[in-house]
Amino acid sequence: xxxxxxxMMLIIAxxxxxxxxxxxxxxxxxxxxxxxxxxxxIITNISIIWQIFSFIKxxxxxxxxxxxxxxxxxxxxxxxxxxxxxxxxxxxxxxxILLTSIIFNYAHANKQKYILTFSLLFLSMIxxxxxxxxxxxxxxxxxxxxxxxxxxxxIHGEMKKKSSINSFxxxxxxxxxxxxGTIIYIYQIYGNITLxxxxxxxxxxxxxxxxxxxxxxxxxFRIPIWPFHYFISSVNTKLRNSLVFTIxxxxxxxxxxxxxxxxxxxxPIEISQxxxxxxxxxxxxxxxxxxxxxxxxxxxxxxxAFASIYYVLYLLGLFSNNKMIYDNxxxxxxxxxxxxxxxxxxxxxxxxxxxxxxxTSQGFLCRAKKLSFVYSFLIFSAIGxxxxxxxxxxxxxxxxxxxxxxxSSIILVFAWMIICGALINEIMRLKTDNKDCKIGKNEDLPxxxxxxxxxxxxxxxxSFIKPLWFVIDx
Amino acid sequence: xxxxFVMLPEIWLIIYVAIASIVNRYRKSKTPKxxxxxxxxxxxxxxxxxxxxYNKSAFASFWQNTSFTTLFKVIVYLLTLGWLYxxxxxxxxxxxxSCLFCCIIFIMLTAMxxxxxxSNLLTLLSCFIVICSCYILLMFQYSxxxxxxxxxxxxxxxxxxxxxxxxxxIFWLYYTSGSVFYKDIKLYFSNxxxxxxxxxxxxxxxxxMFVFLLGLAPFHIWIxxxxxxxxxxIYGFITLVPPLLYLCSFINLWKECLSFAKFSSISxxxxxxxxxxxxxxxxxxxEKNIRCLFxxxxxxxxxxxxxxxANMDNLAIIASFAYTIIALLSFFGIYTxxxxxxxxxxxxxxxxxxxxxxxxxxxxSAGFIIFIFSLTGLAPTLGFIGYLSIINNxxxxxxxxxxxxxxxxxxxxxRICLQIINYIYFADNTxxxxxxxxxxxxxLFVNMTIIFAALINPNWLFHYIFIILxxxxx
Numbered sequence: 042x043x044x045x046x047x048x049m050m051l052i053i054a055x056x057x058x059x060x061x062x063x064x065x066x067x068x069x070x071x072x073x074x075x076x077x078x079x080x081x082x083i084i085t086n087i088s089i090i091w092q093i094f095s096f097i098k099x100x101x102x103x104x105x106x107x108x109x110x111x112x113x114x115x116x117x118x119x120x121x122x123x124x125x126x127x128x129x130x131x132x133x134x135x136x137x138i139l140l141t142s143i144i145f146n147y148a149h150a151n152k153q154k155y156i157l158t159f160s161l162l163f164l165s166m167i168x169x170x171x172x173x174x175x176x177x178x179x180x181x182x183x184x185x186x187x188x189x190x191x192x193x194x195x196i197h198g199e200m201k202k203k204s205s206i207n208s209f210x211x212x213x214x215x216x217x218x219x220x221x222g223t224i225i226y227i228y229q230i231y232g233n234i235t236l237x238x239x240x241x242x243x244x245x246x247x248x249x250x251x252x253x254x255x256x257x258x259x260x261x262f263r264i265p266i267w268p269f270h271y272f273i274s275s276v277n278t279k280l281r282n283s284l285v286f287t288i289x290x291x292x293x294x295x296x297x298x299x300x301x302x303x304x305x306x307x308x309p310i311e312i313s314q315x316x317x318x319x320x321x322x323x324x325x326x327x328x329x330x331x332x333x334x335x336x337x338x339x340x341x342x343x344x345x346a347f348a349s350i351y352y353v354l355y356l357l358g359l360f361s362n363n364k365m366i367y368d369n370x371x372x373x374x375x376x377x378x379x380x381x382x383x384x385x386x387x388x389x390x391x392x393x394x395x396x397x398x399x400x401t402s403q404g405f406l407c408r409a410k411k412l413s414f415v416y417s418f419l420i421f422s423a424i425g426x427x428x429x430x431x432x433x434x435x436x437x438x439x440x441x442x443x444x445x446x447x448x449s450s451i452i453l454v455f456a457w458m459i460i461c462g463a464l465i466n467e468i469m470r471l472k473t474d475n476k477d478c479k480i481g482k483n484e485d486l487p488x489x490x491x492x493x494x495x496x497x498x499x500x501x502x503x504s505f506i507k508p509l510w511f512v513i514d515x
Numbered sequence: 516x517x518x519x520f521v522m523l524p525e526i527w528l529i530i531y532v533a534i535a536s537i538v539n540r541y542r543k544s545k546t547p548k549x550x551x552x553x554x555x556x557x558x559x560x561x562x563x564x565x566x567x568x569y570n571k572s573a574f575a576s577f578w579q580n581t582s583f584t585t586l587f588k589v590i591v592y593l594l595t596l597g598w599l600y601x602x603x604x605x606x607x608x609x610x611x612x613s614c615l616f617c618c619i620i621f622i623m624l625t626a627m628x629x630x631x632x633x634s635n636l637l638t639l640l641s642c643f644i645v646i647c648s649c650y651i652l653l654m655f656q657y658s659x660x661x662x663x664x665x666x667x668x669x670x671x672x673x674x675x676x677x678x679x680x681x682x683x684x685i686f687w688l689y690y691t692s693g694s695v696f697y698k699d700i701k702l703y704f705s706n707x708x709x710x711x712x713x714x715x716x717x718x719x720x721x722x723x724m725f726v727f728l729l730g731l732a733p734f735h736i737w738i739x740x741x742x743x744x745x746x747x748x749i750y751g752f753i754t755l756v757p758p759l760l761y762l763c764s765f766i767n768l769w770k771e772c773l774s775f776a777k778f779s780s781i782s783x784x785x786x787x788x789x790x791x792x793x794x795x796x797x798x799x800x801x802e803k804n805i806r807c808l809f810x811x812x813x814x815x816x817x818x819x820x821x822x823x824x825a826n827m828d829n830l831a832i833i834a835s836f837a838y839t840i841i842a843l844l845s846f847f848g849i850y851t852x853x854x855x856x857x858x859x860x861x862x863x864x865x866x867x868x869x870x871x872x873x874x875x876x877x878x879x880s881a882g883f884i885i886f887i888f889s890l891t892g893l894a895p896t897l898g899f900i901g902y903l904s905i906i907n908n909x910x911x912x913x914x915x916x917x918x919x920x921x922x923x924x925x926x927x928x929x930r931i932c933l934q935i936i937n938y939i940y941f942a943d944n945t946x947x948x949x950x951x952x953x954x955x956x957x958x959l960f961v962n963m964t965i966i967f968a969a970l971i972n973p974n975w976l977f978h979y980i981f982i983i984l985x986x987x988x989x
Contacts, residue, residue, distance in 0.1 A: 064881065113900065113973050115833045115981055116907045154877075166895075184894040191933075192884075195941045206941075207933045214893075214929055218922060225903075225910050 046108035048093050049122050052132065053169045055086045060161035063154060072153035076143070079157045083140045083164070090133050091511065097126060098509075107174060107235075116228070120181075121235050123174040126509065127371030131298065132171050134375045135291065137497060138382020139164055142284040144490070145386040155196050156284060163189035163288055170295055175235045176224045179302065184217045186295055190288060197282045205275050212272040213292075216262025223255040240306045250312060256303050263296030264356055265349040267326045277345050283389035286341060287382050293352045294374070300359055301370055308362055316360050317446060323357045324452040331459035335466075340388045343463045347423060348381050350460050351431075357453070358438040361445075366437045373434030376422070376504040380429065383497050384419045387412070391471070394484050404475035406468070409485035413472065415494045420468045422501055424461035430504040521573035524564040528625040531557040532618045539614040547606035547613040551599050554617050558596045562589055576696060578632040583987035586980060587763035588628055590840070594756050595624060597847060597958060601854055602748035604952045608860065611746075615656060620752065623649045627760040634771065636685045636695040636721075639764075643681060643724055646757075647674045650737075653753075658744040666740045673737055677727045684720035687713055697772035704775040718776040719783045725765045729758055729817055731787040732794045742810035747862055750806055751850045754813045755843060762820065762839065769827060777827075785825050789920050791818030796927030800934075803866045805856070809849060812890060812931065815924060816842045822917045823905035833984050834908040837977060838901035841889065841969075845898060848886040848962045852879050855951035863946070866935075871944025876951070880939050882959050885966065887932045892925060897966045900973055 059082025066074040097106065107123040139160060147153070166189065169182035191210045227234060230248070242249050265273050273292065280286040327350045334346025355374065358366045391412070395402045406413040422429045435457075442450035486494070503510045519526070535550055542549070569585040572578065599620070606613040623646060630642035651674070655667045689695050691714065692703035704710065723734070730738030741753050765784075795815030802808040820842070823835035855876060856863040863869060873880035885896060892902030902925070909918045969976040 064877070111974070113903075114978060115830060115837070115904060181894040181899065184899075188884075188888060188893060192936075192940065195937070207930065207937070210933055211926065211929060215926070218925070221903075221906070225907050228907070229910055 045093075045096065045106050045124070046110075046122065048089060048096070049108065049124055049172050052086050052089055052093070053165050053172070055089070056082050056161040056165040056168065058082070060158050060165065063157045063161060066154065068154065072157075075154050075157050076147055079143055079161060080140065082161060083136055083143070086164075086168075087133065087136050087140075090129055090136065093124060094126070094129055094509065094511070097124070097129070112177075118177050118228075118233050119175070120173075120178040121175040121233075122172045122178065123235075124172050128171040130371050130375040130508065131294075131378070132168050134378035134382075135164065135167060137500070138287060138378055138386075139284075141382055141386045141493070141497065142287045144493070145390055146282065146284040156193065156282070159189040159193045159196075160284060160288060163193070163291075167291065167295065171298065174237070175233055176227055176239065177233060179236065179299070180217075180220060180224050183220065183295055183299060186292065187213050187217070190292055193285045193288055194276055194280065197285045205279075209272045209276045213262065216259050219255060219262070220259035223252055223259060226255075227252055236302045239303060242305055253303075253305065253312075257300060260296045260299040260303070261356075264293045264300075264352055265326070265330070266353050266356060267322055267329075270326060270330075270349070274345070274349070278342055280341075283341075283385050286345075287385050290345065290348045290381065290385070291378075293349070294378070297352055297355055297359075297374075300356065301367075304359060304367070313362060316362070317449075319360050320357055320442065320446050320449045320453075323353045323360075324449040324456065327353050327456035328452050328459075331456040331463070335459050335463040340392070340467055341385075343460075343467060344381070344385055344388060347460050347464060350456060351377055354438060354453070354457070355434070357442070358434065361438065361441045363437065363441050366434065366441065369430070369434050369437060372430040372504055372508045375508065376429040376431050376501050379497055379501050379504075380419055380422045380431070383415075383494060384423060387416055387419065387494070390486070391416075394480050398479050398484070400479040401475060401477055402480065403470055404473055404478040405480045405484075406471040407474045408478075408480065408482040410482075411486045411488075411491045415486065415491070415498060416471070417468060418498050418501075420464050423464055425457070428505060429501045430508060432505060518573040521568055521571040524561060524568055525625055525628060527557065527561055527564055528621050528628070531621045535614055535618050535621075539612075545614075547611060548603050550613045550617040551603035551606075554599050554621070555596065557621075558592055558599070562592050562596075565589055565592065572632075577635045577638045578629055579634045580632050581987055582983045584631045584763060584767065586983050587631055587759055590843075591624070591627070591756055591760050594759075594843065594847065595620065595752070598748070598751050598755060598850075601851060601954060601958060602751065604854060604954050605746070605748050605862075608857075615652075616748065619649050619652055619656075623757070627757055627764075631760045631763045631767065633764065633767070634697050636688065636697075636700075636772075639721075639724075639768070640681055640685060643728070644678065646728065647678075650674075650741075650753075653745070653749050654741065657746045657749050658740075663744065666744065670737045670740070673727070673734070677724055677734075680720040681724045684717035687717040697768070701772050701775060707775070710776060715776060718773055721768070721773065722765075722783050725761055725768075726784070726787045728761050729821075730814060731818060731821075732790040732814065733787070735791070735794075735814060738814075739807065739810065742807045743804065747806075747853060750810070751853075754810060755846055755850065758813075758817055759839060759843065762817075762824075762835075766824065766827075766832060774827070781825050781827065784821055785917070788818040788821035788825070789917075791815065792822065792920055792924035793927070796924050796931065799931045800927060804864050805853070805866055805869065806864055808866065808931065808935075809846070812928065813842075813846060815928060816846075816890070819905065819921060819924065822921060823908065825917065826908070826912050826914070829985055831908050831912070833981055834904035836980070836984060837904045840976075840980075841897050841901035844962060844966060845886040845889040848882060848959065848966075851955055851958045851962065852883050852886075854955050855879055855948065857949040857951075858946055860949065866938060868946050870938050870942035870946070872939045872946075872948070874944045875948055879951070879955075879959065882963055883939060884936060885963070887935060889966070891929045891932050893929075895970065897970050900970075 059078055062078045063075045066078060107121060110120045112118050112120045143160065163186060166182050166185040170179065170186065173179040173182055187210065191206065195206050262269050277286065277289050280289060330346045330349050334343045337343065355370065391402050391405060406416060422431065425432050425435045439450065439454060442453055531554065535553060538545060538549065538553065565585055565588050568580060569582055570580060572580050626642045626645035629638060633639045633642065651667060651671060654670055655663055658666065685695060688700055692700045694700060704714065727734045738753065742750055791814050795811045795818060799808045799811035799815065802811060820835045820839045823838055824831045856869060889896040889898030892898045906918065906921065909921065
C-alpha cells in the first residue's frame, strides 16, 4: 500500500526537484533541455495526482489521508497535511494551465531557464498550500508563493518601474505579517490547531471574533477587492509575458482558498449582519473592473478584468455562507482556472502571430478554423454558459444575492454582463473579416496543440456533467 | 597542576601564536597559506579539547566552563575555521602576509573564550582590555585608508571611556559587596532591599561595555570604520565571530551576577537593541557600499537577537539562539559570495558594480537570494524559523513594544533586500567578474546543504543544542 504522506510529499517535491534540474541544465539557444525537464516534471506530477484521486476514491475515509510531521521543538510545531477532492482538483487545474502556458510560451520568451525555474518553484509552493492542513504549514506555503512571483515579475514582467514591483512585494508581505500575527495568536491559545478544528471555533468570545476578522483581512490582501485591488492591478496590467501573467493571476487564488479553508462552520448573527457591506463593496469593485476591462481594447487587460471579477464573485459566494455554494466551490474554481489559463495561452498565441506578421489580428479567426473553435468555446465558457461548472456556481451566487440584497446584486449582474460583453466584443472583432489581416490559415493552431486544447475543453465540459470522470478504481 | 591541564584549550590557542611566530621567523618558504593551514589543524584540535573539557573548570573562581559556554565556543571555532579558509584565498590573491592576522585572531579567540567562561569581574575586565587591544591592532594594521591613524586614535579614546566606566563599576561593586566574584555579588545584592543609584549606574556601566563590544547603536561608530576601511577578512571576522561569544558572555554575566537588577539591566540593553534595529535597517537602506550595507544589517540582527532574549527566561534564550545561528549561516553565505565579487583582482564594494550579477553567476545569485530572504524571515527559508521563534516568544510575554519595533525593522529589512535583488537580477550587467575560487563554491555548497537539511528537519540542527540550552539555562 502506498503511503499517502509519500504521495503528498512527492507532488510538492517533484516540481522542486525539476526546478533544480532546470537550474543546472546546459545553456543552449532554445533551452530545450530545461523545457523538457519542466514538461516532464509537470506530467509526472499530473500522473501522481491521478493516482491520488483513485486512492481517495478507494479509501473513502478522510482520516486515512491526514499525515503529521514533527517539525520544530521550540516552539512545538507539527506540520499536518491532508488532501481531498477539492484540493486535488485545484492542484490538477494549476498543473494543466501551467503546462499549457509553458508549451505556448516556449518559442517566444527569452531567459527561458529563469522563467521555468521560478514557475516550477511556484508550482511546488502552491501545491503545498493546497495540501496543508494546519495553520503553520498553510502559512509557510502561503508566504512561500511570493518569492517566485516576485522574481518572475521582476525578470520577465518587462516593467519599467521597478519600484512598483517592490511596492507589490512589500504590500503582500504586510498582509503576510498580519496573517502571521493571527496565526501566532491562534497558536498561543489553541496550539498548532488543524484547519478542520479551526472551523469549529466558537464565536461567542470576542477574541475569537478578532482572530477571524484579522485572518480574513490578511487573506483579502491578495484578492482584488477594494481597497486591496491597487497593487495587484498595478502589476498585472503591465505584464507582457503570458506565463508570468498566468502565474500572477493565480495569486488571488491563494487568498480565496485561504478564506475557503479558514471559513468557520458557524457564524453568529452579530458578525454576518456586516457582510452586506462586503457585498456592496464587492459589487462596486466588480462594476469598476468591468468598466475598465470594457473600455480597454487590450485582450490581456480584459482577461485580467475577467479573472478579478470572478475572484470577487467567488469571494462574495463564500461570504454568502451558503452550503451549496461552498460545496460547489472546488468544481467551479477548477473550471474557472482551466478557462482562464487556456484563454490566456490562446490570446497570447494570437498576439504573437500579430507581432510576427506585423499586422492586425482582426478577422484572423475567419481563416483559422481550429483556433476559432477553441477560442469560441473558451469565451462562451468564460461568460458562464451552461458548458462548465462555472455556470452552476454563477447561478447559485446570483440567485442567493438576488434573494438577499437586490440592489447590490443588480450592480453585480450588470458588472458581469459588461465583462461578458467585453469578451464577446473581442471574439466578434476576431471573427469580422478584414482584408488588412495578413495572417493566413497557415498560422492556425498546430494539430498537436489543437488536440491538447481539445482535451482541456473536454475537461471543462465534463466539469459540468461529471467533474471526477477521470477517477478510476484501483 | 590539574588546573593547568584543564586549561589546555586556552593554552593551545596561545601555543599557535608561539609556533606561528617561530615559523614566520625561521621558515624561508612560507606563504600566506602556511599560517592558515597551521590554524586549521590547531582549530580542529581546539574543538576536540573544548569538547573533552566541556564541563571542567580551572581556577574556578576566575572562569567556569559549562555546556552552555562550550556550545558557543564550538560554534565560534567552527565559524572561525570556515572564515579563515575563505580568508586565506584573499591573502593568497593579494600576496599579503598573514601571520600577524592569524596571531591576532587566535589571541582574540583566547580572550573571547575566557570572557564567555568568566566568573569574576576582573577576568571580564582583562579579557575586555585584550580584545580591544586586538581591535586596535587590526584597525591600524589592516585598514586601507590614509586616515587609519585618526580612526585608531578615535577608537582608543572611546575604548578608554568605556574602560574607565567598567573599572569604576567593578570598583563600586567590590566596595559594596566585598567581592569581585559573580556569585558573591549576586548573593549580596539579592539580599539588599533597595539598590542605590550608584549600584544601578555600576550595572549600567558593565552592560555598556557589552553594548560597545557588540557595536550596538549609539556606540557603533567604531565598527562602521571597520566596515568601511578594513580588509575583507577582517570585515567578515568582526561581524561573524565575536558577537556570538559576547552574547554568551552577557547572558552568563546577567544570570550569574546581575540578575538582581533586572529592570535597569534589561532596559539598558533593550534601548540600544531597539535603536540598532531601526537605525541598522534605515542606514542599510541608504548605503551604496555593500560591506557597510551588510554591516548595518548585522547590527540590525544583533539588535533583534537581544530583543529576543531580553526577558532572560529559557525559551527566550533558546529562541534568540536559534535566530542568531540562522542569521550567522546566512551572513556566512553572503560573505562567501562577497569573495566572488572580484574584478581585475580587486574586490568590489560598490553596489552599482554588482548589477546583473545573476547573468554571469546564476548559481551564486540563487544562493544569494536564499540567504537574503533568510535574513528577512520569508518562509520557507530557514530565517523564518528564527523569526518565528522570537516573535512567538515576544507574543507569549506580551512584549508589544518589542514586537512593534521588530516588525518595523523586518519591513525596513525587506526593502533593502528587494533593492539588492533588483540590482543582481533585474538590472543589466555592466561588469566583468574574475573567475571565482573553488573554495567559494565548496563553502557555498556546504552552507546550502546545512540550510536545506535544517529547513526540512530543524531538529537535525537544533535538537541537541536545545536540550543543552534548556538544561543549562534553568
